[in-house]
Amino acid sequence: MNALTALLQTDFGNPDGLYDSNLENYFLDQGYWNEIVEEKTFFIIGRKGTGKSAIYNWIYNRQFEKAILISNLSFRSFPFEKLLRLSDDDFTRPNQYQSIWKYIILSEFAKQIVLDQQYEPNTEVYKELVEFVNERFGKNLKDLHSKITTHTKKTEFGLQYKGIGPKSSSESTLKIDDGLDNISEINIRLEFLVLENIEISKRPYLIQFDQLDDNYTLYIDNKKYFESLISLFKVIYALNSTISPISPQTKVLGYLRSDIFYHFSSHDPDSAKFDYHTYHINWAITNRTDWNNPPLLQLINARIQNSVEELDGDKSFFYIFNRNFIKLTENGKPIEPFRYIIHRTFHRPRDLVQFCIKVQEQAKASKKLDYETFNAAEKEYSSWLIDELKNEIAPVIPNTNTLFTLLRTIGTKPFAASAFKTKFFQSGNRNLNKSPEALLRYLYELGIIQNVNFTKSRMELYSIIRNEKSNYEPRMKAELHSGLIKGLHTYRE
Secondary structure (H helix, E strand, C coil): CCHHHHHHHCCCCCCCHHHCCCHHHHCCCCCHHHHHHHCCCCEEEECCCCCHHHHHHHHHCCCCCCCCEEEEEECCCCCHHHHCCCCCCCCCCCCCCHHHHHHHHHHHHHHHHHHCCCCCCCCHHHHHHHHHHHHHHCCCCCCHHHHHHHCEEEECCEEEECCCCCCCCCCCCCCCCCHHHEHHHHHHHHHHHHHHHHHHHCCCEEEEEECHHHHHHHCCCCHHHHHHHHHHHHHHHHHHHHHCCCCCCCEEEEEEEHHHHCCHHHHCHHHHHHHHHEEECCCCCCCHHHHCCCHHHHHHHHHHHHHCCCCCCCCHHHHHCCHHHHCEEECCEEECHHHHHHHCCCCCHHHHHHHHHHHHHHHHHHCCCCHHHHHHHHHHHHHHHHHHHHHHHCCCCCCHHHHHHHHHHHCCCCECHHHHHHHHHHCCCHHHCCCHHHHHHHHHHHCCEEEEEECCCCEEEECCCCCCCCCCCCCCEEEECHHHHHHHCCCCC
């Protein structure tokens, strides 16, 4: 089999792991079950495109072999606008959303316990929990997190839940003097019932929160959005700490983008305690030794090997993308294709998969796999990467066309902050809503630019891609990320 045939036969998968129907066939397991479920991990943090949703789905698909009940709560179409109006005034900011989040989580645990066919004890605490679920939620227990938010009202007496079970209707508010219909009061009794049943059942239950960041671009300047997420993480932290001694594998997991997570500290210093219970997804290749069969290469090899029976082992990628035929260069020197691709990505699986798909598309059209194929694919990939960034940038800088025009003028060589400032004002870019200094910091946070330092022996790069906690250094020169160069000069709004 020649390289072109192998390339065309390869299923590289969907760049978005959440919608990859074949993910189970080539998922790269890096000990996630042990690291996330069995260890004291409460939060899974990673940049956009690093595979959070893929892990979320993979863990969910293990529930039968691991004998654990798992609920995946998606927040893609969740009524966040409604939730942000459900603050509990008994709590100080940024903790005012803990009551509603706690009710959502405890209700989901209650649902899991009631639906658990291997657990039906003849105890009063179980009967009471069944009665609670039936009376407040009825028979349709799907998407309780959305239903609870929709049917909760903020009143002068606190948060009140409107039951939708057989003894009430969605149109009638339950009596306020009934203490169990006040969410703060419900939570006290419900937590007791859930914990008692978990201890009796000896069964593990898991709840996963994903796509919490789908609403981020709508609420990027909204303090209430950050406070709601901080409140959620505090509830997860507290409940997991309480449940852990009773049932170590029973827990709640929260998945979130790292850029949002790292902004927590500016809203609440107490959020620093989350880090101990956090699993950080990091695919970055930062040192020379990291290039020796890195996870990103293993990920793409797994997809090739799953598609092409004749190829096996860690050389599958290099068999298809042969440097002797493609003949790529970087800075005037020959470079093998894997390094070339990675240098044009944000070191994320999504980028690598997308680049390979673009090469595959160009090879299919031209019926060849050489430098020209790669060059055409890179242009398409680079435009895609700009589109990805545009979705993040638009809520902050609505006039993305002006920004891209400015970036085109920067060129490919390192530049000083003073030179960027000059170009900024010469081009009349005051409608970007940021000062040149603030814009440079923002571009660094997105990975669009990186700091560069020249020593006698080599050039050193400093980037948020390699270190998510790093910051832009204005005293050093900077340069555009190489993955954007071709797209900036071919992309049009």
